[in-house]
Amino acid sequence: MINQTLVLIKPDGLKKSLTGNILTRLSETKLDIVAAKIVRVSRQLAEEHYRHMKDRPFYEELIKYMMGYYHKKKVMALVYWGEDAINKVRQISGATNPEEADMVSIRGQYGRITTKGVYENVIHASTNESEAEREIKLWFAPDELIVDIYPVKEVKSDKLLRVWV
Ligand code: IDP
Numbered sequence: 001m002i003n004q005t006l007v008l009i010k011p012d013g014l015k016k017s018l019t020g021n022i023l024t025r026l027s028e029t030k031l032d033i034v035a036a037k038i039v040r041v042s043r044q045l046a047e048e049h050y051r052h053m054k055d056r057p058f059y060e061e062l063i064k065y066m067m068g069y070y071h072k073k074k075v076m077a078l079v080y081w082g083e084d085a086i087n088k089v090r091q092i093s094g095a096t097n098p099e100e101a102d103m104v105s106i107r108g109q110y111g112r113i114t115t116k117g118v119y120e121n122v123i124h125a126s127t128n129e130s131e132a133e134r135e136i137k138l139w140f141a142p143d144e145l146i147v148d149i150y151p152v153k154e155v156k157s158d159k160l161l162r163v164w165v
């Protein structure tokens, strides 16, 4: 089944200069990248992304991690699309806990657990179709994807826009 999934290269992945390595590993899936950008993560975005983790003891540390506690406060967001995209990307990413992850998975290769107990696991990947839909819509606007994955509507807006001079 063809589906799509949100991938985030988390701040530790960027800080460790792993962007190229992670994208190379992901290219093994032979999936298509249909959207990509660098994002500065606000607290609001981090909290919305991880809203299902709110009751966990490590929640506050997790939010700080996603906002970036290194000077490189950014993540790379991508949408991968193709046959069984969600499972393929989860598979190559590895288990959540980098110590338990298969050593040749992305998290097994590059992740670590901090002394504060945060799983710095360098990559996020959606786990199922409804999570992927929620997350892709959270991180991307329709026009940032080169394919129309979900239905869109047109609205008139008098919002102030920044344009090139
Ligand atoms: P996932 O990223 O494999 O889908 P989730 O359970 O959705 O795993 O957790 C979201 C993120 O929260 C993980 O990627 C990891 O960074 C962090 N996390 C999850 N469980 C723990 C934990 O037990 N201790 C510390 N951090 C955790």
Ligand code: MG
Pocket (backbone or CB within 6 Å): 127
């Ligand atoms: Mg998850």
